[in-house]
Amino acid sequence: MSGTGPDRHPAVIELRQYTLRPGRRDELIALFEREFVETQEEAGMAVLGQFRDLDDPDRFVWLRGFADMDTRREALSAFYGGPVWAAHGPRANATMADSDNVLLLRPAPGSRGPAPGLSVRPGVGAAAPDRFVAAALWHFPPGVEGGEAGDAGDSGDDDGVRLILNRLVPLLAQAGPAPFAVLTTEPAANTFPRLPVRTGENVVAVLTSYPDEDAHRRHLADVMALPLVRDEILPGVERARTAAPQLLRLVPTGRSLIR
Known part of the structure; x- marks a missing residue:
């Protein structure tokens, strides 16, 4: 099946974390990959990774993207007001205990949206790939936004957002695989209030794909061994953050384009 369709480097990205009722994750994934992939894309959004x-x-956990906030409103209105969601939405909702843990994000300055690892999406029932995806989420005070990548002026490295964007991310790329997405909070108001998103957030998300989790561990160890990271960058991030960082340890599903 084709993986073309909507823009694969979207300007607006949702990072959605669903808490499901016990034992029902595989049920939701099977339903999602059969009924909700092509149909969402036909409505104007990009289903990037599950x-x-x-x-x-x-x-x-899944990612979907949109060309802009207006497109997001139109696409979500079309899908959730359409026949596919009417037919299959109740069954999907029955698997969920909470679906409101949603971050509205955008590519960090100087970067593009998440780049899928595949140009052609596997068909329904495809086996999950042997890959590992790490998503690191850092939380900072609202209102502190990152500058252009590489802009390390006197004020540029005084806050955690810029420390990650301007100093940590380049070192991650030098020591191992470059992140396939570096995202920051999209500050625009939610254009589709029927689906809540987390507000009052200031998040930096760094997503990287690896052959396996051992490769991820080696990469982190190599970066942590750098004196600049250990003695300057991470202590600065620690001082600036408002909550403990979250690391999502993820494995792609069979039809995920990101892997």
Whole structure:
């Protein structure tokens, strides 16, 4: 099946973390990959990646993207007001305990949206790939936005957002695989209030794909061994953050384009 269609480097990205009712994750994934992939894309959005969370057997994580906030409103209105959701939405909702843990994000300055690892999407029933995806989420005070990548002026490295964008991300790319997405909070108001998103957030999300989790561990160890990271960058991030960072340990589903 074709993986073309909507823009694969979207300007607006939703990172959606669903808490499911016990034991029902595989049921939702099967339904999602059969009924909700092509039909969402036909409505004007990009279904970028679907994942099982290794730390929670009842969590389903996925990413979808939009060209802009107006397109998001139109696409979501078309899909959730259309016949596919009317037919299959109740069954999907029955698997979920909470679907409101949603971050509205955008590519960090100087970067593009998430780049899929595949140009052609596998068909329904495809086996999950042997890949590992790490998503690191850092939280900072609202209103502190990152500058252009590489802009490390006197004020540029005084806050955690710029420390990650301007200093940590380049070192991650030098020491191992470059992140396939570096995202920051989209500050625009939610254009589709029927689906809540987290507000008052200031998040930096760094997503990287690896052959396996051992490769991820080696990459982190190599970066942490750098004195600049250990002695300057991470202590600065620690001082600036408002909550402990979250690391999502993810494995792609069979039809995920990101892997």
